Amino acid sequence: MAVPSRVVTNHDLAAKMETSHEWIVERTGIEERHWVEPGEGGAELGARAAKEAIARAGLTAQDIDLIIYATLSPDFNFPGTGVFVQRLLGIKEIPCIDIRQQCTGFIYGLSIADAYIRIGSYKHVLLIGSEVHSTGLDVSTAGRDVTVLFGDGAGAVVLGRATDDQHLLLSTHIHADGSEAEILWTEYPASTRHPRMSVEAMDERRHYPKMEGKRVFKHAVTRMPQAIMEGMVANGLKLEDIDMMIPHQANLRINQMVAKMIGMPEHKTHNNIQKYGNTTAASIPICMHEAIELGKIKPGDLVCLVAFGAGLTWGSAFLRY
Ligand code: UT7
Numbered sequence: 001m002a003v004p005s006r007v008v009t010n011h012d013l014a015a016k017m018e019t020s021h022e023w024i025v026e027r028t029g030i031e032e033r034h035w036v037e038p039g040e041g042g043a044e045l046g047a048r049a050a051k052e053a054i055a056r057a058g059l060t061a062q063d064i065d066l067i068i069y070a071t072l073s074p075d076f077n078f079p080g081t082g083v084f085v086q087r088l089l090g091i092k093e094i095p096c097i098d099i100r101q102q103c104t105g106f107i108y109g110l111s112i113a114d115a116y117i118r119i120g121s122y123k124h125v126l127l128i129g130s131e132v133h134s135t136g137l138d139v140s141t142a143g144r145d146v147t148v149l150f151g152d153g154a155g156a157v158v159l160g161r162a163t164d165d166q167h168l169l170l171s172t173h174i175h176a177d178g179s180e181a182e183i184l185w186t187e188y189p190a191s192t193r194h195p196r197m198s199v200e201a202m203d204e205r206r207h208y209p210k211m212e213g214k215r216v217f218k219h220a221v222t223r224m225p226q227a228i229m230e231g232m233v234a235n236g237l238k239l240e241d242i243d244m245m246i247p248h249q250a251n252l253r254i255n256q257m258v259a260k261m262i263g264m265p266e267h268k269t270h271n272n273i274q275k276y277g278n279t280t281a282a283s284i285p286i287c288m289h290e291a292i293e294l295g296k297i298k299p300g301d302l303v304c305l306v307a308f309g310a311g312l313t314w315g316s317a318f319l320r321y
Pocket of ligand 1: 024144146148216249
């Protein structure tokens with residue numbers, strides 16, 4: 001994982017907008033997040049996380065034959081950010097796929113990597129979730145409901161063909177429902193608008209992310225338990241079989257509610273939104289990395305990953321680490 005060095009506390013935000021440490025902690029659990037310094041980008045964070053993942057896999061960058069880059073905050077409009085990571089890693093001519101499934105991006109990425117590895121197209125897939133939210137947030141009081149939630153960061157994994165049944169990806173289940181896409185979105189710049197960006201749109205703050213928080217919350221606490229149950233049924237698992245659940249980090253209250261709804265004891269889940277905020281596609285690999293470092297996930301453990309986010313999109317993955 002990689003996060004920018006600059007830590008932004010709730011008190012720092014309270015100095016810029018009408019909010020408070022108490023409100024943010026009570027509603028979300030978030031205490032601080034990391035935001036980039038000018039010039040620092042998602043590709044750079046992604047490449048830092050990727051280098052660590054490749055080294056821990058006992059490989060070199062030259063062993064990677066596909067990059068999947070999940071983000072909702074690409075460094076530029078085009079090309080996709082994956083090619084910039086490829087360049088930073090010094091790898092040439094391997095394919096780079098950018099995917100746009102927001103908070104569920106990492107689970108979607110796992111399912112794509114899994115399919116390619118199963119059919120034998122690629123041997124070592126580098127999957128990165130990386131986000132720079134801070135450069136696109138409204139730091140005035142008008143944007144406070146969304147701005148206090150998000151942090152910058154990246155997480156990366158290397159996937160290869162399993163050599164035994166003790167360390168493998170068991171399943172991925174991914175879903176989407178576009179019928180309420182606009183309850184969590186950033187409208188501008190948009191190729192359906194002429195021009196794509198205008199002074200009027202900026203005056204109306206339509207280039208900042210907008211969210212109907214309560215509706216998104218309700219969908220999250222419905223869809224995440226469904227995705228977990230779907231994976232458990234597909235793998236013939238009981239709740240007791242799961243050693244650790246790593247949920248997407250959007251709101252500590254959501255994750256506590258999901259754990260309670262499915263009956264997962266607290267010591268079998270890990271959350272770190274307190275330190276990083278919501279890093280969308282990066283949140284699951286960052287949280288998983290920390291759980292591994294803390295010894296909460298050990299080799300062979302059965303791990304459940306679950307996410308919900310804009311789109312709306314949701315899904316789960318089950319693996320033996
Ligand atoms: O990762 C993608 C998925 N995202 C999510 O899953 C997020 C889901 N939603 C949520 O986590 C919650 O809805 C929020 C944390 C975003 C908001 O919590 P809430 O309990 O739903 O609050 P609210 O939006 O209903 O706002 C309650 C009050 C409002 O004031 P009034 O109308 O009651 O006077 C807001 O204006 O809190 C106010 N408020 C704030 N006050 C201080 C909203 N944002 C802030 C703020 N600081 N940052």
